[in-house]
Amino acid sequence: MKKYQLQQRLSISFGIILLLLIVLFTGSCEKFEGDQTIPAYIQIDTFMLVKNPLMEEGTQTQNITDVWVFVDDQTIGAFELPATIPVLESGTHKLTILPGILYSGMTGTRGPYPFMYPEIIEDYEFIVDSTKTVTPVTTYRETTFFAWYEDFEGNFISLEPTNNSDTVLLFQEHDPADPDFGTASGIAYLNSEHPILECATNVTSGEGIDLPGNGVPVFLEMDYNINHPLVVGIYVYEFGNQITQHPVVVINPTNGKWKKIYINLSAPISGFGQADFFNIFIRSDKVEGYDDPVIMVDNFKLIHREVE
DSSP: OHHHHHHHHHHHHHHHHHHHHHHHHHHHHTTSOSSOOSOEEEEEOOOEEOOOTTSOOOSOOOOOOEEEEEETTEEEEEEESSEEEEEOOOEEEEEEEEEEEEBTTOTTOEEEOTTBOOEEEEEEEEOTTOEEEOOOEEOBOTTEEEEEEEOSOSSSOSEEEOTTOSSOOEEEEEEEEETTTEEEEEEEEOOSSSOEEEEEETTTTOOOBOOOOTTOOEEEEEEEEESSOEEEEEEEEETTTEEEEEEEEEEOOOTTOOEEEEEEOHHHHHHOTTEEEEEEEEEEEOOTTOOSOEEEEEEEEEEEEOOO
C-alpha cells in the first residue's frame, strides 16, 4: 500500500513538472507571431547628426533619445537608446530607422523628429540569433525652414532684454573654441539686486517672426546649462496692438551639465490662429533657495516645415 502511494505521489509530481515545462515553453514561443520564434537582433547605441551641405543650419548638436524602427515599412516599435532590438525576420529586407526625441523634454511625449531624415537601408541582412550593430546617420530635411537662430558667434545677441528685465545676456567666451558651442555662448547672472532675466527676439525693432499654424510642426531647439529654473515661451501679437505672453515650458536645472531640448511649439502657435506674428522669450525669476543663479544658453533654432 505504501509503495503504491509513493508511486502515485511521484507520478503526480512528475505530471506537475511536465505541465510547468510545457507552459513555460509555450509562453516563450508565443512571444512572436508566425513560424519563426528566434529573432535577429539590431544593436543601436546612438544616432549621428551630420551637416546638410545644402542648408545653413548652424552648429550641429543633437539629443536623439529614441529610434522608431520599421522593416519592409511595417512597424517594429519605438526604442530608447541604447537599444537591442529583436526582429523576427531573416534574410534581406528594407530597414528604416527614424530619429526620435522627447517633445519639450517630457518622457511621456516621445515621437519621431519631423525635421530629420530617416536612415533607410534597402538591403539589410537579418541573421537569426545574431546581433548586428547599426549606427544610423541623419541630416535636416531640405524642407526645413530656419525662421530664427542664435549661436552667439556674432557681435550682437538677438535675444534682447525686455522692459521686464533687470539684467542681460552676455557673451561667455570659449577659448579654445568648443566643437558644440563655438567661440561663445550666452550667459546671465541673477542675484538679489538683479533678480529677473527676460530676453526676447526683436525687442528693439518691434518686428516679429511669421510662423505657420494649422498644425504645421514648429519647434524651438536650444542647448542650456542652468542651475536655476528657466521659462521659455512666445509673445503673441494679434489684432495690431494686442500682445500676449504665453509660457510654454519650464526647464529644470541641469547640475552643471549642458543639455539640449526640443520645445514643441506646434499647438501653441496653431492655437493663436489670428496672430500677426510671434517672438521667442526666455525668463528666469530668482527663487529663494537658489544661490548665485547662472543661466547659460546656446544654439537656438526656431524651425518649421516650409509652407507655400
